[in-house]
Amino acid sequence: MSKQVTIQPNFEISGLLKVKHRDTKLDNFQLYKSGRYALFFGLKKIIEINPSLKDIYIPTFVCPQVLMPIDKLNLNKNFYQIDQNLCLDKKYLEKSVNSNSIIIVINYFGFPSEWEYFEELKLKTKCTLISDNCHSLLTKYNGKSLSEYGDLSFNSFRKMLPVLSGSQLFYNNEEYSINNRVSIRTPSLSELLYMFRSFKPGFIKTRLGDTKLVGHYRPDGNNKYFFDPDSTNTIDSLSDKLFFNSLNNYQKIRDKRQQNYKSWLDYLPESDFIFLNELKADNDTTPYVFPCIARSKEIMDKWLVWGRKRNISIINWSNKRDDLNNHLRLMLLFPVIPDKNIKLTLLNAK
Numbered sequence: 001m002s003k004q005v006t007i008q009p010n011f012e013i014s015g016l017l018k019v020k021h022r023d024t025k026l027d028n029f030q031l032y033k034s035g036r037y038a039l040f041f042g043l044k045k046i047i048e049i050n051p052s053l054k055d056i057y058i059p060t061f062v063c064p065q066v067l068m069p070i071d072k073l074n075l076n077k078n079f080y081q082i083d084q085n086l087c088l089d090k091k092y093l094e095k096s097v098n099s100n101s102i103i104i105v106i107n108y109f110g111f112p113s114e115w116e117y118f119e120e121l122k123l124k125t126k127c128t129l130i131s132d133n134c135h136s137l138l139t140k141y142n143g144k145s146l147s148e149y150g151d152l153s154f155n156s157f158r159k160m161l162p163v164l165s166g167s168q169l170f171y172n173n174e175e176y177s178i179n180n181r182v183s184i185r186t187p188s189l190s191e192l193l194y195m196f197r198s199f200k201p202g203f204i205k206t207r208l209g210d211t212k213l214v215g216h217y218r219p220d221g222n223n224k225y226f227f228d229p230d231s232t233n234t235i236d237s238l239s240d241k242l243f244f245n246s247l248n249n250y251q252k253i254r255d256k257r258q259q260n261y262k263s264w265l266d267y268l269p270e271s272d273f274i275f276l277n278e279l280k281a282d283n284d285t286t287p288y289v290f291p292c293i294a295r296s297k298e299i300m301d302k303w304l305v306w307g308r309k310r311n312i313s314i315i316n317w318s319n320k321r322d323d324l325n326n327h328l329r330l331m332l333l334f335p336v337i338p339d340k341n342i343k344l345t346l347l348n349a350k
């Protein structure tokens with residue numbers, strides 16, 4: 001087993017032995033290589049059906065992978081504010097959104113967004129909602145999977161399940177359904193490298209595999225390495241076999257992730273961090289990470305070094321936008337992967 005405590009789970013080859021057949025005729029989703037591809041094809045479908053939908057609203061707290069498909073489709077980007085409690089600027093949305101607007105709603109870090117508000121806004125304005133569920137694949141809200149919210153919803157398997165690739169695009173609005181299941185493909189070299197990252201000796205510091213170049217996105221550059229919708233963009237054959245089984249195992253995954261979440265909450269000092277008090281992991285929540293805000297840049301850097309020394313991946317999930325809330329620049333994510341016991345790791349990590 002890998003010594004590194006990573007944010008995303010390691011590929012589980014043994015899972016292939018337990019694979020059960022799935023009747024793909026029952027699928028109410030389309031499978032893609034990853035979240036950004038699902039978003040691209042979902043948006044493409046929306047604007048094919050309704051070409052007047054050109055204005056898209058995106059939270060300021062967003063990663064480049066969400067912007068790639070939007071830029072490729074030349075949509076007009078508008079940004080709505082997110083504050084340090086992950087609350088959104090409702091006044092701005094209320095005065096700007098209309099029936100020609102598409103809104104991206106991100107369910108951050110395994111927690112539901114303010115869905116009552118968005119559903120009411122949709123009723124009032126007839127806007128189109130897309131639920132970005134890349135962090136929250138296994139979380140339910142009011143008894144429903146978060147995949148069932150929004151006109152379209154998409155996720156990212158690799159963040160939560162021990163697979164190499166894959167994303168479901170759910171069409172909760174029949175109008176947008178896509179029915180062209182593309183054949184699966186063999187895993188790519190970068191995915192295979194990623195699969196073996198857990199066996200990488202500690203002295204090799206470079207990251208292996210697909211995520212390597214993601215930080216260098218420039219809308220006007222050639223971004224083919226990490227986003228090329230003309231390439232084969234479906235799920236790889238191993239992950240296609242594995243994901244369904246892993247989804248069925250979700251209660252075990254949820255319990256372990258909740259336990260690990262709590263261990264970080266108990267361990268990290270309030271003098272160094274602002275905790276997101278609104279984010280309570282209840283029975284329906286499967287956290288992607290333990291998120292918290294460092295009280296200064298120096299404190300953030302101190303903890304990044306602390307993690308590196310102890311083989312614990314901690315990441316600063318942020319962006320360089322001028323309009324990003326200053327606290328959110330210092331957002332740190334701590335790993336809660338289910339195959340590790342964070343309490344034990346912390347007891348051994350002096």
Ligand SMILES: Cc1ncc(COP(=O)(O)O)c(C=O)c1O
Nearest residue numbers: 034035036063065066132134156
């Ligand atoms: C909130 C969010 N949305 C979308 C994506 C894109 O997902 P993927 O990396 O599977 O393309 C990511 C991560 O990269 C993400 O963090």
